[in-house]
Structures are given as C-alpha cells and as structure tokens.
Amino acid sequence: KKEMVESIVAGMDNGVPDYWQTALDNGVNAIRQAMESVGRNKSAFLFYTDAHWNYGSKMSPTLLKYLYRNTAMTKTFFGGDIVNNESSDREAMKYLYEWREMLKGLPNHHSVVGNHDDGNTTNNLFSSNYIYAYLLAPEETPNMVLGDGMYYYVDEPCEKTRYLFLDTAYKGVDDTQKTFITEALKSTQ
Numbered sequence: 001k002k003e004m005v006e007s008i009v010a011g012m013d014n015g016v017p018d019y020w021q022t023a024l025d026n027g028v029n030a031i032r033q034a035m036e037s038v039g040r041n042k043s044a045f046l047f048y049t050d051a052h053w054n055y056g057s058k059m060s061p062t063l064l065k066y067l068y069r070n071t072a073m074t075k076t077f078f079g080g081d082i083v084n085n086e087s088s089d090r091e092a093m094k095y096l097y098e099w100r101e102m103l104k105g106l107p108n109h110h111s112v113v114g115n116h117d118d119g120n121t122t123n124n125l126f127s128s129n130y131i132y133a134y135l136l137a138p139e140e141t142p143n144m145v146l147g148d149g150m151y152y153y154v155d156e157p158c159e160k161t162r163y164l165f166l167d168t169a170y171k172g173v174d175d176t177q178k179t180f181i182t183e184a185l186k187s188t189q
Contacts, residue, residue, distance in 0.1 A: 015062040024066060031071045043161045044072075049079030050114070053095035061102035068106065075156075076106060080114020080169065092117075096134040103138075111135045113150050113169040147180040162188050 016024060035044060046067055051060045064076055082099050083092040096117075103109055113131055132150060143155040150167040164184055166173060173181075 016066050017059075020059075020063075024063065028067065028070045031067070031073065035072050043156070043159045045075040045077055045163075046073050047077045047079065050081045051078075051099065052084045052116075053082050053099055055084065058098070058102070061099070061106065064103075064106060075108035075110070077163070077165075078109065078111040080112050081116045082114070084116050096131075100134055100138060108141075110139050110154060110163070110165060112165045113167055115169045117169060145184070148176055151177050151180060153184050160189075 035042060038044075046064060048060055048064070051058075067073055068076075083095050113135060117131060117135070136146075136150065136152070141154060143157065144152055145155070146152045147167075150170055151165060153162050153164045155162050162184065164181065166181070167177060171177070
C-alpha cells in the first residue's frame with residue numbers, strides 16, 4: 001500500500017498521475033515521431049473536447065501542459081463542453097472560472113462553445129456575452145477575426161493556414177454564420 005501511494009505521489013510531481021504516465025509518454029513519442037516525419041512544413045495542434053469539469057476530469061490543463069513541455073506542439077483547440085447538462089448556474093460559473101485559471105500560460109489556445117456550455121439543456125441564465133468572456137475573450141489574438149456571434153477564424157501567417165471555429169451550440173450554423181464561412185473561405189490567399 002505504501003509503495004502504491006509513493007508511486008502516485010512521485011507521478012504527481014509533474015502534475016500527472018503515475019498510472020497515466022506510460023500512456024502519456026507513448027503519446028508524446030508518437031507526437032514527436034509524427035512531427036519529425038513531416039519536417040518544417042507542419043501545421044499541428046492538440047485537440048481536446050468534453051472536459052465535463054465536474055466529473056473529475058480537471059486534468060485536461062495539466063495533461064496539455066505536459067504535452068507542451070515534452071513535444072514541439074504550439075497550439076491547442078478545445079471543442080467545447082466544459083460543463084455538462086447537470087450543472088447549476090453556480091456550478092457552471094465555478095467550473096468555467098477554474099478551467100480558465102488552469103489554462104493561464106498555455107499559449108495559442110482557442111475554444112468553441114459546446115452544446116452544454118450554452119446552457120440550453122439546463123436553462124442556465126448565461127448570456128452569450130458571459131460565455132464569450134470566459135471562452136473566447138482571453139484567446140483573442142491579432143490574427144483572430146470574429147464573426148457576429150461565437151464563431152471566428154484565426155490566421156497563422158507563417159503556416160499559411162486559417163483555422164475556422166464554428167458555433168454549433170447557440171444558434172447552430174445559421175445563414176449569418178454560413179455567410180461568414182463563405183467569406184472566410186473566399187478571402188484566403
């Protein structure tokens with residue numbers, strides 16, 4: 001029992017539970033090999049989604065930071081759902097705040113709103129402005145072009161890549177968003 005506890009504590013020195021370390025290191029090696037095989041002309045990113053903060057998966061930021069330290073990755077995209085449909089307004093606020101605090105210092109992180117984050121399922125009283133302040137505003141960059149809602153694109157001029165982030169939670173892909181997408185695609189060079 002004592003050895004097991006010591007092993008878990010030793011693994012937590014880097015913030016990662018010991019029982020995840022082997023799988024995580026295998027992932028790091030796979031990422032390194034893939035990035036080496038494509039060489040300098042790469043457009044790579046980490047993608048994660050469905051953090052569902054109150055289900056005990058508060059490890060997402062820790063795992064992302066570990067991958068940043070041990071690979072050449074420089075950007076991360078979050079597909080939404082920090083909360084889940086069982087969250088009260090107060091709980092969802094707490095989860096959003098905790099998640100954002102843990103992501104501080106993680107460069108080039110961009111998010112979209114998930115179907116649970118928008119509060120439709122639980123009738124949360126969150127406005128799109130409130131969610132925007134937590135999800136998108138901290139991620140604004142000079143290369144970010146906002147649509148008329150919770151959708152946007154980010155240009156990476158060095159990569160000659162445009163990343164398009166859509167809002168499928170609040171209004172879905174409505175005509176306004178379709179026009180934005182069309183114009184974003186037309187204006188690429």
